[in-house]
Amino acid sequence: MELPKHYDSKEAEPKWQNYWVKEKIFAFDPDSDKKIFSVDTPPPTVSGKMHIGHAFMYSQMDFIARYKRMNGFNLFYPFGTDDNGLATERLIEKMKGVKGSKMDRSEFAKLCLDTLEKELRPEYLADWKRIGISCDWNIFYTTLDEHSQRISQRMFLDLVKQKRVERKFSPITFCPVCQTAIAQVEMEDVEKTTELVYVKGKVETGEFIIYATTRPELHPSCVGVSIDEAGDYVSVGLENGEKWIISKDACETMQEEFGFKVLETYKGKKIVGKKVDIAFAPLPVPITHDISVKTEYGTGVVYYCTYGGLDCVEWMARHTDVEAINIMDFTGRYCVGPYKGMHSDEARKGAVEDLEKQNFLVKKESMDHTSNVHERCGTPIEYVATEQWFIKYLDLKKDFLKRGNELKWYPAHMKNRYDNWIKGLQWDWCISRQRFSGIPFPVWYDKEGTPIFADEKDLPVDPLKDLPKGYKKGEVVGEKDVIDTWATSSLTPQLAAELFKDKPVFKKLLPMDLRPQAHDIITFWLFNTVVRSHLHDNRLPWKDVMISGWALDPRGKKMSKSKGDVVEPQKVIEQYSADGLRFWSAASKLGDDLAYQEKDLVTGEKFITKLWNASKFALMHLEDYSGKKPKQLEAVDAWILSRMSSIVKSATASFEKYEYSKARAELDVFFWHDFCDQYLEIVKDRLYNPDVRGKAERESAQYALYETLLAVLKLMAPIMPHITEEIYHLFFASKEKCKSIHISSWPTLDMVDAKSDALGALAVFAVTQARKAKTEKNLSLKEPIVSLALKGKVSKKDFETIKDDIMAATKAEEIVYDVLDSKSEIDYESDVQI
RNA sequence: GGGCCCAUGGUUUAGCGGCUAUAACGUCGCCCUUACAAGGCGAAUGUCACCGGUUCAAUUCCGGUUGGGCCCACCA
Numbered sequence: 062m063e064l065p066k067h068y069d070s071k072e073a074e075p076k077w078q079n080y081w082v083k084e085k086i087f088a089f090d091p092d093s094d095k096k097i098f099s100v101d102t103p104p105p106t107v108s109g110k111m112h113i114g115h116a117f118m119y120s121q122m123d124f125i126a127r128y129k130r131m132n133g134f135n136l137f138y139p140f141g142t143d144d145n146g147l148a149t150e151r152l153i154e155k156m157k158g159v160k161g162s163k164m165d166r167s168e169f170a171k172l173c174l175d176t177l178e179k180e181l182r183p184e185y186l187a188d189w190k191r192i193g194i195s196c197d198w199n200i201f202y203t204t205l206d207e208h209s210q211r212i213s214q215r216m217f218l219d220l221v222k223q224k225r226v227e228r229k230f231s232p233i234t235f236c237p238v239c240q241t242a243i244a245q246v247e248m249e250d251v252e253k254t255t256e257l258v259y260v261k262g263k264v265e266t267g268e269f270i271i272y273a274t275t276r277p278e279l280h281p282s283c284v285g286v287s288i289d290e291a292g293d294y295v296s297v298g299l300e301n302g303e304k305w306i307i308s309k310d311a312c313e314t315m316q317e318e319f320g321f322k323v324l325e326t327y328k329g330k331k332i333v334g335k336k337v338d339i340a341f342a343p344l345p346v347p348i349t350h351d352i353s354v355k356t357e358y359g360t361g362v363v364y365y366c367t368y369g370g371l372d373c374v375e376w377m378a379r380h381t382d383v384e385a386i387n388i389m390d391f392t393g394r395y396c397v398g399p400y401k402g403m404h405s406d407e408a409r410k411g412a413v414e415d416l417e418k419q420n421f422l423v424k425k426e427s428m429d430h431t432s433n434v435h436e437r438c439g440t441p442i443e444y445v446a447t448e449q450w451f452i453k454y455l456d457l458k459k460d461f462l463k464r465g466n467e468l469k470w471y472p473a474h475m476k477n478r479y480d481n482w483i484k485g486l487q488w489d490w491c492i493s494r495q496r497f498s499g500i501p502f503p504v505w506y507d508k509e510g511t512p513i514f515a516d517e518k519d520l521p522v523d524p525l526k527d528l529p530k531g532y533k534k535g536e537v538v539g540e541k542d543v544i545d546t547w548a549t550s551s552l553t554p555q556l557a558a559e560l561f562k563d564k565p566v567f568k569k570l571l572p573m574d575l576r577p578q579a580h581d582i583i584t585f586w587l588f589n590t591v592v593r594s595h596l597h598d599n600r601l602p603w604k605d606v607m608i609s610g611w612a613l614d615p616r617g618k619k620m621s622k623s624k625g626d627v628v629e630p631q632k633v634i635e636q637y638s639a640d641g642l643r644f645w646s647a648a649s650k651l652g653d654d655l656a657y658q659e660k661d662l663v664t665g666e667k668f669i670t671k672l673w674n675a676s677k678f679a680l681m682h683l684e685d686y687s688g689k690k691p692k693q694l695e696a697v698d699a700w701i702l703s704r705m706s707s708i709v710k711s712a713t714a715s716f717e718k719y720e721y722s723k724a725r726a727e728l729d730v731f732f733w734h735d736f737c738d739q740y741l742e743i744v745k746d747r748l749y750n751p752d753v754r755g756k757a758e759r760e761s762a763q764y765a766l767y768e769t770l771l772a773v774l775k776l777m778a779p780i781m782p783h784i785t786e787e788i789y790h791l792f793f794a795s796k797e798k799c800k801s802i803h804i805s806s807w808p809t810l811d812m813v814d815a816k817s818d819a820l821g822a823l824a825v826f827a828v829t830q831a832r833k834a835k836t837e838k839n840l841s842l843k844e845p846i847v848s849l850a851l852k853g854k855v856s857k858k859d860f861e862t863i864k865d866d867i868m869a870a871t872k873a874e875e876i877v878y879d880v881l882d883s884k885s886e887i888d889y890e891s892d893v894q895i
Numbered sequence: 896g897g898g899c900c901c902a903u904g905g906u907u908u909a910g911c912g913g914c915u916a917u918a919a920c921g922u923c924g925c926c927c928u929u930a931c932a933a934g935g936c937g938a939a940u941g942u943c944a945c946c947g948g949u950u951c952a953a954u955u956c957c958g959g960u961u962g963g964g965c966c967c968a969c970c971a
Contacts, residue, residue, distance in 0.1 A: 064930090257971080273971050287971095355896090359971045372970065474899070478966065481898050485967075580899095581966070610900095610965095617964070648908085648919095653900085654964075658907060660920050663933095670933055678930030726909070730918065741930080749929070829936090835926085836937045842928050 064680060064791060068673040070638035074783045078190055086801045087130075087195045089137050091566040098134035099573040100126055101554050101603055102196060103586065104141035104204060107181050108148035111188035113620070113657065114579070116630035118609040120646035122577035123194050124721040125607065127779035130195070131807040137570055139200035139557040140189070144177050145209075145499055145546040152181070162241075162497045167523050169498045174205055188631060192639045193782045195803065202556045204549050205500070209556050210521035213549040214503040217492075219597055220452060221514055227451050228512065230385065231491060232368040232444035236435040237393025237404060242495035243435055243442065253432060259360065259423035260416060261305070262286060263338040268296060268304040270337055270348070271311075271423055273359035277416060278408035279366035280341040281398025282388035285380060286364050287351035290330040294361065297321035306332065308361020315360075318424070329356075339364065340421045341398055341412075343386070351376060368444035375487050387446040405443065450493040450502065450542070454592060458483050464591050467601055471719040472652040475580060475608040482584040490592070492548040499543030505529050506538045513537060551589035554602045576603040579611060580652065607719045610654040617656040628657050640781040641665035647725040647780045668729065669784050672777070675737050676788045679770045682748045686763045688796065695747070695758055696862035698765035700821025701740045702812040704731065705769045709810045712776050721780065728776050736769060739825050746869030754865065772808040816859070823853045824863045824870075826889045831871035834893035842872075844895060849873040852881045852890035 081087055100122065105115060130136045143149075153176050154161055161169045186198070202209060220226045233242050258277050261269040270286065288294065293309035299321045307315065309326060316323075329350065336345040353372060354363050365376045367385035377385060390396045393404060399415070400408035416422040433442050454461075461483050470476045493502065503515035503522050513529045515522045524539030549556075558570035572594070578587060587606065594602035612628075614620045620627045633642050644665030649655035694702075708731045712724035744762045751759040771793055778785040782803060789802035799805045827849065835844050849871060853860070860878045868876055881890065 066931095067933095275971075354971085361971090363971045365971095370970085371968090477899055482967075485897085584966075613964085619965085656907075658920085661907075664919060667933065671931070674931035674934085676930080681930075723909090726918080734918095737931090738935080742928085742935095745929085832936050836924090839925055841926055842936070843926090 064673070064677040068669065068784060068787065070640060070669065070783065073787050074191075074193070074639050077783050077786045078193065080786075081195070081801065081803070082198070084800055086803055087136065087138065087197050089197045089200060090135055091561055091564045093135045095133060095135040097137050097566075097569050097574075098126075098129040099137035099558075099570055099575070100139075101557065101573045101576045101590075102138065102140050103576070103578045103582075104143040104202070104550065104553060106143045106146050106148050107177060107185045108146075108152055111185065111192075111630060113612045113628045113630045113633070115189075116192050116633075116642055117612040117646045117655065118577070118579050119189065119194055120192060120643045121609050121651065121721065122607070123192075123643075124647060124779045125575065125577070125716070125719055127195055127782060127803055128716045128721075128807070130803060131775065131778065131805065133806070136195075136197070137200070137557075137573075138196045139202065139560070140186075140194070140196040140198060141202040141204065141553060141556060142177070142182060142185070143546065143550050144173065144203045144205040145549055147496070147546075149173065149177070150496075150498055153177075156180070164497075166497060166501070166525055170205065173498065174203075177203065177205070191634060192630065192642060195782070200557065200560055202560060204546070204556065207521055208560070209549060209552075210500050212552060212555055212559060213500045213544055214515065214520045214522065215517055216552055216555070216593065216597060217544065217548075218503060218514055218517055218520075223596065225453055225596060226492075227453055227489075228448050229451060230387075230446050231449045231451070232374050232446045233449065233491075233495065234433070234442045235389075235391070235393070235445040236438065236440050237389075237443050238438050238440040239435060240391060240393055254427050255432075256413070256425055257359075257428045258413060258416070258425050260340065260364075261421050261423055262340070262364070264306065264332075264348075265336045265345070268306050270306040270332075270362055271360045272362040272364045274364060274369075275428070276366065276369045276409070277412040278395075278400055278405060279369045279388060280339060280412060280416075281343070281395075281400065282366040282368075282386040283339045283342040283346060283364050284367055284383050284386060285346050285349055285376065286337050286339070286362060287349045287354050287376070288329040288332065288362055289354040289356055290328065290333055290350035292329045292354070292356035292361060294327060294329050294332065294356070295323050296325045296327075298324050306362070308356035310357045311360040329361075340416060340419065349380060351379065368446060370444065374444065378487055385446060389443055389445050391445060391447075393443065405441070447495075449491050452490040452492055452548075452592075452596075454596075455486065455489055457592075457595070458486060460595060461588070461592060464595055464601055468591070468603070469605045471605060471607045472650075475583060475606075475652060478580065478583045479588060482588060490548075490589075492545045493542040494545045495541075496543050499546065500549055501525065501543055502540040504540040505532070506540070507532075507536065512540075547585060547589050550586065551593045553590065554594065555597075571598070572601050573603040575605045575607060577607045577609065579609045581611070583608065605719075608652050610649060610652050613654050613656045615656055615658055617654070620657075633662060637662045637666050638669065638783070640669055640783050643780055643782075644668060644725070647721050650722050651719050665781075668733075669781065671733065671737065672773075672781075672784055672788070675732075675741065676770060676774075676791075678741060679766045680788075680792050683763055683767055683792065686767055687760065688767075689760075689764075691757060691761045691764050693757060693761065694764070695761040695866070696817060696820045696859075697740070697743055697824055697866045698761045699812070699814060699817035700824070701736065701765050701769055702810065703814045703817040704735050704821065705772050706810045706812045709772055709776065709808050710813070713807070716779070724776065725780055728773065732773050732777075736773065739828065740765075740769075743824060743828060743866050743870040747866065754869075768810060772810050774802060775805065775808045778802045819855055820859060820863050823851075823855055823860075823889060824867050826853070827851055827867045827876075827891065828870050830891040831873065831893055834895060838895060840895065844872065846871055846873040846893055846895055848875045848877065848894040850877045850879075850892035850894075852879045854881050854883060854885070854888060856880060 126138050153173050236243050255275045257273050257275055259271055259273045261271055264270050295309050295312045297305050332348050333350055335348050338345050365373045368374055388395055388397055394402050395408055400411055435442055465476055465479045501523050505513045505524050554571055554573050561567045590602050641662050645661045648661055708727055712728055715724040747754045747758050747762045774785045774788055786802050831846055835842055
């Protein structure tokens with residue numbers, strides 16, 4: 062058999078991708094008895110093109126999927142897209158020139174679904190197909206369609222039944238200029254200089270407690286003052302007779318400026334409970350202890366307003382007996398106190414002036430800090446309290462930690478991030494969003510404002526259009542808020558599995574076997590999914606999680622559009638190949654970030670070329686291969702089969718632990734050096750010249766060649782699915798009677814043999830020494846060797862079994878072999894006479 | 896500030912108690928060798944970040960320092 066001179070990945074890759082679809086190679090068989098391996102593929106957001114990070118992570122996921130498939134598993138390997146988020150919404154608004162908020166909700170949702178289905182998704186998915194992801198593309202879901210809406214709403218109702226959801230007042234981030242609620246992704250950090258003002262609060266003892274703030278305009282909503290009960294505080298006396306309370310740390314920095322005398326030092330605990338009159342606040346507030354207070358910041362005293370920022374929100378969560386004074390409403394203006402009707406800037410000026418006039422101001426200083434602004438208009442965000450839906454789960458932290466321990470983490474250290482996150486959790490999970498599109502809450506309110514929940518049978522519902530059973534128009538008001546996208550995408554195992562709800566196989570799909578994902582979303586996506594599965598089904602969503610790293614720019618930093626160093630996978634594939642891209646993705650250890658280096662793609666391409674050429678050589682000599690195992694295996698053939706067997710064993714072990722990179726590296730070295738450089742060169746003579754070397758000797762080589770090349774192809778198939786399929790089809794497919802290497806059986810070669818290893822190593826040594834001698838004399842490798850003296854630790858009798866092969870490979874005219882003492886420090890010795 | 900990861904020839908990396916520290920890219924020299932010049936053979940290049948400790952023995956284990964990366968919190 063003669064292979065074409067070159068392998069053309071541009072032609073071959075799409076060809077095989079089409080073949081796999083046409084032949085249903087990756088189709089899940091719901092009726093099969095084979096063991097299922099299920100993958101909870103994280104659905105990417107359709108917000109443009111697939112980026113290199115996606116290509117990196119999804120390739121790594123696919124290595125495992127393909128490995129499992131070859132190990133006889135019936136793969137449940139769905140693909141979904143997360144179309145529920147803001148990014149998609151924005152993209153469609155831009156494309157269609159519409160404003161979602163000005164449209165009817167269900168009309169906008171329909172527009173989104175249509176645009177996604179007809180225009181965006183096919184092109185987007187083509188990128189995934191082009192890197193050779195072996196999902197069953199018929200098992201597809203979108204987090205926005207009826208199927209997902211029904212499940213998401215049903216799960217919400219399930220939580221209602223369990224009394225795990227509640228509606229309560231809570232602040233949301235809000236842009237006072239755009240007058241809209243904004244999500245975290247819409248905010249950006251801005252570094253700016255602000256004025257930090259130090260203010261006096263009158264304590265019931267007659268002393269003043271000093272606190273610093275950048276938001277003095279919030280004074281009318283001050284609800285508390287906190288200190289650190291374990292920290293050191295001091296009372297100091299000023300010349301004018303005033304006594305101030307500040308932390309000991311603050312005292313040291315302020316003493317010079319104010320020239321006060323320290324009267325008393327004590328622990329913060331001493332002043333806890335004392336009442337303080339705060340300027341413009343309606344009521345005196347007690348001094349409390351709070352864990353967030355550090356004596357080394359400011360004056361070691363913090364005042365909390367509702368709401369000045371996330372710190373205030375968290376403080377409120379810890380001080381549940383305190384009632385909030387909501388100082389701002391959705392007009393973006395203050396609604397209580399002396400600055401009623403004003404925006405923040407105006408109010409701040411007024412507040413500083415008033416504090417100064419009324420002698421509450423201690424000092425002003427400027428400071429730099431980062432604050433959150435709305436990325437669209439640059440306005441600093443505000444916090445406005447409104448009613449929100451929450452999933453109550455803070456009481457379950459221990460259970461979540463336990464679930465984390467039950468989960469098998471690859472790599473193991475990634476669990477730390479999960480644990481760390483849970484330990485720091487202070488809020489319940491707010492699942493409502495004041496956005497115009499998304500999955501609606503299945504909730505209405507009656508005239509008293511009591512929620513009415515939809516009947517599960519009627520799902521999905523849109524409460525802005527539909528009515529609850531037994532109510533007429535005008536009797537109820539539908540919930541306008543939508544369910545947060547994470548509250549739906551935390552249900553991906555259910556979204557995928559329920560596509561088979563009516564089949565018996567459904568029971569076997571959950572929990573899933575594997576969740577692959579990158580490390581940046583452990584704290585929300587992974588965690589949220591564990592939470593939902595725990596709450597709804599009292600079990601883990603999956604058995605294993607495989608955490609990928611990130612693709613970084615060539616200097617090891619995050620790629621960014623503004624720096625212009627974004628690598629587009631589409632271009633990489635264009636220039637190199639999908640197999641090359643995947644080979645690169647397999648270069649980093651699971652969980653490790655990988656800096657993009659173009660040379661790695663070149664290495665992959667070279668591997669492809671080498672594999673092609675080596676196969677060309679092998680298949681040329683296998684044309685007349687009988688397929689039978691020879692009675693007598695030549696020593697060098699036994700050696701390569703032994704080495705191959707070792708590689709099969711360790712590569713298999715590596716894949717089992719999701720360590721595809723180790724498998725790749727080992728196979729790479731074996732294939733290139735042991736197989737191509739050494740074995741093929743040694744065995745060449747026997748293959749070409751059976752008349753001289755013997756027919757049986759050639760058949761032995763054919764057997765080794767067949768088995769080894771096939772094993773190499775199969776081990777490499779998960780990582781480079783196209784080139785391996787191409788070669789497989791040129792020869793092996795018909796022999797093995799199998800439609801695709803990807804559903805062929807994983808190699809189980811079990812021919813490890815220590816004696817063969819020793820003989821092979823000696824042969825390799827001899828060949829290497831001969832090459833070295835010729836190279837040193839600047840001679841061609843074809844140059845004959847007059848005499849080759851060789852010493853080793855194998856017996857003379859055993860040496861005879863490799864002697865002819867060595868003579869042929871080195872072009873030695875004579876070989877003299879001696880046995881070294883078994884205690885000798887060196888293993889081999891040689892003397893080459895040319 | 897809290898947490899996690901990382902530090903090995905010019906670059907990217909393997910090894911994670913004991914061989915002369917692995918390989919690729921790059922560099923240099925040689926070679927058309929019946930698969931491959933998009934190749935082959937060979938060579939040079941490393942106080943394994945720094946300082947201590949444990950050990951007969953440390954690149955490997957422990958503690959600290961420095962430098963990088965990421966996630967979270969951002970601060971009165």
